[in-house]
Amino acid sequence: MGEEETKIPKEELIRAIDARDGSALLAAAEDIHYADLAHLYENLDDEDRDFFLKTIGPELATDVVAELPYPLIEGALNHFKPAQLRVLLGNLSDDDRVDVFQVVSEEAQVRFFSLLGPRDKELTRNLLKYEEDTAGGRMTTHCGRITADMSVKQAITVLRRDKDSAETLSRIFVVDDQARLVGKIRLRDLAFNTWDTPIRDIMEEASEFVLATADQEEAARTLSKYDLVVLPVVDEFHHLLGVITYDDALEILQEESTEDIEKIAGISGEQSEVSYLNTSVSTQYKRRVTWLIGLAFVSIASGYVMYRFNNILGQAKLLALFLPMVVAAGGNSGGQAATMVIRSMALGEISTGNALRVAWKETRTGFFLGLSLAVAIALFISLVLPHLQKTTGSAFDFAHLALAVAIALTVQVLSATVLGALLPIFARSIRLDPAVVSAPSLASTVDVSGMMIYFTVAGAILHL
Amino acid sequence: MGEEETKIPKEELIRAIDARDGSALLAAAEDIHYADLAHLYENLDDEDRDFFLKTIGPELATDVVAELPYPLIEGALNHFKPAQLRVLLGNLSDDDRVDVFQVVSEEAQVRFFSLLGPRDKELTRNLLKYEEDTAGGRMTTHCGRITADMSVKQAITVLRRDKDSAETLSRIFVVDDQARLVGKIRLRDLAFNTWDTPIRDIMEEASEFVLATADQEEAARTLSKYDLVVLPVVDEFHHLLGVITYDDALEILQEESTEDIEKIAGISGEQSEVSYLNTSVSTQYKRRVTWLIGLAFVSIASGYVMYRFNNILGQAKLLALFLPMVVAAGGNSGGQAATMVIRSMALGEISTGNALRVAWKETRTGFFLGLSLAVAIALFISLVLPHLQKTTGSAFDFAHLALAVAIALTVQVLSATVLGALLPIFARSIRLDPAVVSAPSLASTVDVSGMMIYFTVAGAILHL
Numbered sequence: 001m002g003e004e005e006t007k008i009p010k011e012e013l014i015r016a017i018d019a020r021d022g023s024a025l026l027a028a029a030e031d032i033h034y035a036d037l038a039h040l041y042e043n044l045d046d047e048d049r050d051f052f053l054k055t056i057g058p059e060l061a062t063d064v065v066a067e068l069p070y071p072l073i074e075g076a077l078n079h080f081k082p083a084q085l086r087v088l089l090g091n092l093s094d095d096d097r098v099d100v101f102q103v104v105s106e107e108a109q110v111r112f113f114s115l116l117g118p119r120d121k122e123l124t125r126n127l128l129k130y131e132e133d134t135a136g137g138r139m140t141t142h143c144g145r146i147t148a149d150m151s152v153k154q155a156i157t158v159l160r161r162d163k164d165s166a167e168t169l170s171r172i173f174v175v176d177d178q179a180r181l182v183g184k185i186r187l188r189d190l191a192f193n194t195w196d197t198p199i200r201d202i203m204e205e206a207s208e209f210v211l212a213t214a215d216q217e218e219a220a221r222t223l224s225k226y227d228l229v230v231l232p233v234v235d236e237f238h239h240l241l242g243v244i245t246y247d248d249a250l251e252i253l254q255e256e257s258t259e260d261i262e263k264i265a266g267i268s269g270e271q272s273e274v275s276y277l278n279t280s281v282s283t284q285y286k287r288r289v290t291w292l293i294g295l296a297f298v299s300i301a302s303g304y305v306m307y308r309f310n311n312i313l314g315q316a317k318l319l320a321l322f323l324p325m326v327v328a329a330g331g332n333s334g335g336q337a338a339t340m341v342i343r344s345m346a347l348g349e350i351s352t353g354n355a356l357r358v359a360w361k362e363t364r365t366g367f368f369l370g371l372s373l374a375v376a377i378a379l380f381i382s383l384v385l386p387h388l389q390k391t392t393g394s395a396f397d398f399a400h401l402a403l404a405v406a407i408a409l410t411v412q413v414l415s416a417t418v419l420g421a422l423l424p425i426f427a428r429s430i431r432l433d434p435a436v437v438s439a440p441s442l443a444s445t446v447d448v449s450g451m452m453i454y455f456t457v458a459g460a461i462l463h464l
Numbered sequence: 465m466g467e468e469e470t471k472i473p474k475e476e477l478i479r480a481i482d483a484r485d486g487s488a489l490l491a492a493a494e495d496i497h498y499a500d501l502a503h504l505y506e507n508l509d510d511e512d513r514d515f516f517l518k519t520i521g522p523e524l525a526t527d528v529v530a531e532l533p534y535p536l537i538e539g540a541l542n543h544f545k546p547a548q549l550r551v552l553l554g555n556l557s558d559d560d561r562v563d564v565f566q567v568v569s570e571e572a573q574v575r576f577f578s579l580l581g582p583r584d585k586e587l588t589r590n591l592l593k594y595e596e597d598t599a600g601g602r603m604t605t606h607c608g609r610i611t612a613d614m615s616v617k618q619a620i621t622v623l624r625r626d627k628d629s630a631e632t633l634s635r636i637f638v639v640d641d642q643a644r645l646v647g648k649i650r651l652r653d654l655a656f657n658t659w660d661t662p663i664r665d666i667m668e669e670a671s672e673f674v675l676a677t678a679d680q681e682e683a684a685r686t687l688s689k690y691d692l693v694v695l696p697v698v699d700e701f702h703h704l705l706g707v708i709t710y711d712d713a714l715e716i717l718q719e720e721s722t723e724d725i726e727k728i729a730g731i732s733g734e735q736s737e738v739s740y741l742n743t744s745v746s747t748q749y750k751r752r753v754t755w756l757i758g759l760a761f762v763s764i765a766s767g768y769v770m771y772r773f774n775n776i777l778g779q780a781k782l783l784a785l786f787l788p789m790v791v792a793a794g795g796n797s798g799g800q801a802a803t804m805v806i807r808s809m810a811l812g813e814i815s816t817g818n819a820l821r822v823a824w825k826e827t828r829t830g831f832f833l834g835l836s837l838a839v840a841i842a843l844f845i846s847l848v849l850p851h852l853q854k855t856t857g858s859a860f861d862f863a864h865l866a867l868a869v870a871i872a873l874t875v876q877v878l879s880a881t882v883l884g885a886l887l888p889i890f891a892r893s894i895r896l897d898p899a900v901v902s903a904p905s906l907a908s909t910v911d912v913s914g915m916m917i918y919f920t921v922a923g924a925i926l927h928l
Contacts, residue, residue: 033671033672156655156656169651170633187652188623188633191651191654224711224718225499226499227711229634229710246711246714247688247710249714250687250688250710250713250714253717254717257717257721257725258807258811261725261728261803261807262803262804262807264725264729265728265800265802265803265804266800267800275808276804276813276814277808277813277818277822281832284804284829285829285832285833285836288829289833291796292797292833292877293837293840295792295796296793296837296873299789299792299793300785300786300789303784303785306784307782310777310778313774313777314774314778317774318771320767320770320771320774321767321770321771322764324763324767324911324915325763325766325767327788328904328907328911329756329759331904331907332759332904335729335730335903335904336729336730336731336752336755336756338729339725339729340726340729340740343722343725344739344740344741347718347739349739350740350741357741361745365752368745368749368753369752372749372753373756373760376757377760409760439799439903440796440799444792447788447792451788
């Protein structure tokens with residue numbers, strides 16, 4: 001992207017806002033994509049936002065508002081007078097309008113709804129029936145739609161009438177007289193065929209579709225898997241309700257990836273639509289504090305094991321040197337396994353039916369990982385440690401210490417790996433998001449087992 | 465997706481392969497999307513793969529091969545005789561063909577290259593100049609391309625000639641007589657304008673483009689930000705070289721998300737193109753073992769701190785109860801902060817210039833998190849613990865223990881949060897991927913500081 005070229009209009013825009021210069025603002029705004037205008041808006045203070053929105057007017061403001069992070073939308077709309085708001089809400093594409101109604105307060109919902117025309121009212125009411133995160137909640141009803149008995153010429157006439165409202169015409173869907181989806185056709189097939197060709201003869205089967213009640217992620221994955229620009233959304237009677245487009249799929253998959261990454265790190269709650277820098281400290285705090293405090297109490301269990309076995313540490317002081325290692329190795333290896341499995345589930349590669357295959361694969365992987373780690377550390381203890389630590393007062397030899405640490409590491413890594421891989425699958429099987437198995441909660445759990453394994457093995461081998 | 469409908473042809477296909485029944489296989493394959501055929505292929509053994517590929521023939525095989533995970537491509541191509549291979553390689557779209565050359569062995573590169581026609585040879589050689597992960601390495605040169613001085617009729621004639629080879633015609637690019645990008649137009653604008661309209665009058669400015677040498681992620685983010693179906697790729701003289709399409713963007717962003725998720729979990733190396741279940745145990749092992757062993761040695765530092773301060777644990781046994789908590793709270797809060805920042809950088813929300821704002825935000829967030837945790841645990845120690853733990857032999861009172869743990873928790877969480885947020889920014893500033901700051905490596909680091917903070921604070925307050 002020509003970063004250096006786009007920077008200048010942006011600076012001019014900021015200057016125009018600071019100077020409250022309406023015509024300079026309009027001139028600058030003309031050269032900036034509305035996605036970038038929305039980004040600039042995010043970083044303005046409230047007075048500047050007011051001036052900006054009132055100056056660009058409801059037409060351009062429609063495009064900007066549609067690009068805003070959800071929490072900023074209601075505030076932006078409140079800058080407009082009812083007459084302007086009526087234009088703006090009418091201009092919004094139907095899926096963006098539904099998004100607005102889904103994110104504003106109830107008071108605003110009622111007020112905004114009263115400003116809609118009768119057709120938009122009905123459309124919005126129908127679309128609001130679908131949950132926000134379903135295919136129906138994300139779809140637009142504006143799509144190229146023709147019937148099989150039309151000729152190419154009739155089809156072009158119909159589509160020309162709709163061309164401004166249709167979200168995309170690169171795929172056009174063919175319905176029967178009951179409005180059921182029967183086929184699809186590309187605009188290029190219309191452009192490159194004679195005008196009397198019947199649509200029926202050139203349409204293809206519409207074999208990819210999604211139910212309106214399906215999860216939005218399923219719709220996005222289908223679009224992605226089959227490289228579709230547009231995916232039709234149908235009801236249980238196969239009526240064509242609308243379409244989901246490639247840009248929705250991009251957005252959905254990015255949102256889901258962010259959500260998974262955050263969950264794995266033990267960050268809870270809804271992913272904020274606002275960018276990191278514009279998210280308040282209190283929101284950041286709220287999303288992290290629950291896990292932190294919960295995990296802290298889980299850690300008391302590890303502490304209790306340590307407290308109970310404290311006499312072993314007193315008798316063989318060198319054991320302390322490897323306690324954090326055995327404990328952490330479980331968290332690390334379990335976290336790796338859980339992450340692999342959670343991501344594979346998100347990409348649709350693993351389902352709960354694969355639990356046994358996953359368990360067997362991770363048993364072998366975990367065993368070899370644990371063994372490698374055990375050998376590396378045993379060598380360190382037998383060969384390096386005696387030179388570093390000549391003045392130890394411990395009563396046992398390094399070979400026994402090496403053996404104890406090695407056995408504990410193998411058992412700890414193997415069990416944590418298998419547990420880390422299976423917990424997300426178990427979560428899915430009881431209809432939870434696999435990513436609830438966050439890496440920190442897994443680590444806190446295997447910390448406890450790690451302490452017990454280490455003290456038990458060391459106690460037995462070193463006769464403590 | 466009509467899961468129940470698509471299942472049956474898939475089962476028929478498997479049965480046909482098992483029975484070595486060629487015509488049944490062909491009949492079943494006809495009803496299955498090639499993306500699904502590629503997925504089925506992945507799960508076949510080598511003999512079945514051979515029968516499958518030879519039966520479906522080079523035409524359909526082209527589509528299937530283009531969808532295969534990279535590591536399986538060379539093996540698949542080796543099932544074909546040179547004459548068939550020539551057809552298959554010629555059928556591939558130019559970006560898929562370049563992908564093939566980028567992933568096969570050198571021996572196969574030479575052999576496959578000799579089978580290409582002269583035009584494909586030159587095209588492939590040109591495209592191979594670009595690194596695999598740049599816009600140039602991902603682009604296809606097949607795109608709708610017309611000049612500004614054409615009429616709509618001339619443009620349609622040119623495009624009709626290219627219509628099968630062009631990846632997408634929903635955006636057509638306009639070049640000048642030097643092949644420099646000057647504008648863009650939509651197919652619908654051709655379809656809905658009179659035949660004598662000059663292209664110059666109806667074309668728009670092509671203000672979004674990407675340099676061929678730019679990172680593929682930049683191209684994908686631009687496509688996503690501006691909701692584009694097609695993004696033109698140019699060289700430094702603004703010559704139109706090719707396009708990147710929405711489906712490339714989807715793939716790139718999914719790959720990058722997976723890579724980030726894995727890196728954060730301490731999984732190294734190239735993300736495998738093969739699905740989890742088809743990845744060998746040895747590959748899984750190799751990607752995880754380096755971090756595990758490296759982190760284990762880092763943990764010896766924590767162990768050393770514990771070993772040195774062991775006498776404090778001996779004097780005040782109850783301190784052991786909260787040691788794992790203080791230590792883990794640092795890893796957890798640091799991991800949360802690092803994850804937020806790494807993801808925000810991946811989404812382009814934060815750059816290195818924002819380091820101070822991030823530091824200030826995380827200082828406040830970290831302070832409040834640490835304080836909340838401190839209060840919760842101090843209350844637990846003062847109010848709950850005395851009832852659970854009446855027979856303690858320790859010489860100090862619970863109020864002092866509560867104070868020591870609370871101070872240690874606050875310092876540990878605050879410092880780990882700020883460190884976790886700043887390390888990814890620091891990594892970016894020295895041109896490393898921010899996600900190298902994996903959660904486990906951060907945890908192992910703050911484990912050491914956590915131990916030292918805890919023992920120092922406790923030693924001072926409890927006079928040990």
